[in-house]
Amino acid sequence: MARTTDVGQGPAYTGRGGRTKREQDNDVRERAAGQAWNVYAGADAHGNDRPTPCRMCGGPVAPAGALYVDRWRAHPECTAQALTIVRGVLGSRHTRSVSERDAELMHAAGLLPDPYVFTIGDPATGVPRSPEAAPVDPWSWVTPRERADLARAVLDKLPELRRADGRAPNAPTWCTDGPCALCGRRLSTSWHTEGHRWAGSKDPAPVCGECYGPYMRAVGVTAHTGGGWTGWTDSRRGVVAAATGMSRDEPYPLPAWAEHHTRADAPPAEPWGHVDPDELERLRVSLWLSGPLANVPAHRRDEIRALRRGDLADVGRRLYAQPWNFTPRAAS
Numbered sequence: 001m002a003r004t005t006d007v008g009q010g011p012a013y014t015g016r017g018g019r020t021k022r023e024q025d026n027d028v029r030e031r032a033a034g035q036a037w038n039v040y041a042g043a044d045a046h047g048n049d050r051p052t053p054c055r056m057c058g059g060p061v062a063p064a065g066a067l068y069v070d071r072w073r074a075h076p077e078c079t080a081q082a083l084t085i086v087r088g089v090l091g092s093r094h095t096r097s098v099s100e101r102d103a104e105l106m107h108a109a110g111l112l113p114d115p116y117v118f119t120i121g122d123p124a125t126g127v128p129r130s131p132e133a134a135p136v137d138p139w140s141w142v143t144p145r146e147r148a149d150l151a152r153a154v155l156d157k158l159p160e161l162r163r164a165d166g167r168a169p170n171a172p173t174w175c176t177d178g179p180c181a182l183c184g185r186r187l188s189t190s191w192h193t194e195g196h197r198w199a200g201s202k203d204p205a206p207v208c209g210e211c212y213g214p215y216m217r218a219v220g221v222t223a224h225t226g227g228g229w230t231g232w233t234d235s236r237r238g239v240v241a242a243a244t245g246m247s248r249d250e251p252y253p254l255p256a257w258a259e260h261h262t263r264a265d266a267p268p269a270e271p272w273g274h275v276d277p278d279e280l281e282r283l284r285v286s287l288w289l290s291g292p293l294a295n296v297p298a299h300r301r302d303e304i305r306a307l308r309r310g311d312l313a314d315v316g317r318r319l320y321a322q323p324w325n326f327t328p329r330a331a332s
């Protein structure tokens with residue numbers, strides 16, 4: 001096999017960002033496995049006639065026309081960018097509003113998993129990564145925990161990194177896939193795709209940044225990251241959390257906007273404008289009476305605190321006397 005040209009353009013992704021606890025733990029394990037590392041000291045993918053692992057994602061790279069970085073092969077899309085890691089680990093679902101600059105900031109803050117080449121190797125056998133070992137499924141070696149951590153970092157830490165970088169945490173934008181699948185909002189600071197579909201359609205329905213946090217905290221980041229969306233019945237807990245801030249097991253029948261509307265329907269004037277405002281208020285207050293006060297909007301906390309101290313039986317008669325009636329309104 002002829003030796004192919006080393007990759008010439010673009011910076012190779014060789015650096016590490018800040019030292020996270022996980023990375024420090026990795027260092028300790030790497031030292032412990034030092035003996036095993038020596039086995040591969042001379043390993044080199046150049047001239048190997050089998051597919052070998054990509055230094056970034058671990059996936060197979062065929063010898064014909066392969067790019068090389070040092071002794072490793074790399075996919076063309078895996079040669080340089082921090083965004084490659086974010087997209088590779090999370091898929092496009094979480095990353096529509098993550099730019100290359102965002103990914104670099106997250107890398108510098110130590111929030112990205114290391115590329116394949118820097119990781120410790122098979123934890124069961126202690127065999128380290130080698131440019132000549134058998135390739136694996138791309139990114140399959142990233143643990144569910146690391147995936148969940150990264151999804152949370154995009155959600156919770158990226159806005160602050162942008163602020164420190166002198167940028168607006170997020171400027172509101174329209175989503176080309178339509179308004180929010182849950183609340184119907186048209187403008188939001190970030191957009192996410194979690195597999196939701198418009199009524200009667202296979203077209204993706206996006207989730208706005210305002211709904212995304214409480215929704216994902218209620219339905220579980222890892223469930224979505226690994227599996228995908230399984231229908232509105234399974235999402236009800238997240239829909240209620242997006243509207244109220246409270247995550248409950250009871251399946252309150254609050255409908256999401258996309259559940260009964262198509263991409264072409266005009267969205268409501270206000271978020272959640274597709275449900276009866278009195279019923280939404282009744283649901284919110286009834287859930288705010290228990291659960292963390294921090295999840296109650298700041299301007300309603302005094303009132304809810306007073307209700308909690310007061311005659312709950314009387315409040316209960318008002319809030320729970322009738323069944324919920326969230327019959328969706330017709331599309332406008």
Ligand SMILES: [Zn+2]
Binds near residue numbers: 057
């Ligand atoms: Zn790759």
Ligand SMILES: [Zn+2]
Binds near residue numbers: 182211
């Ligand atoms: Zn929304």
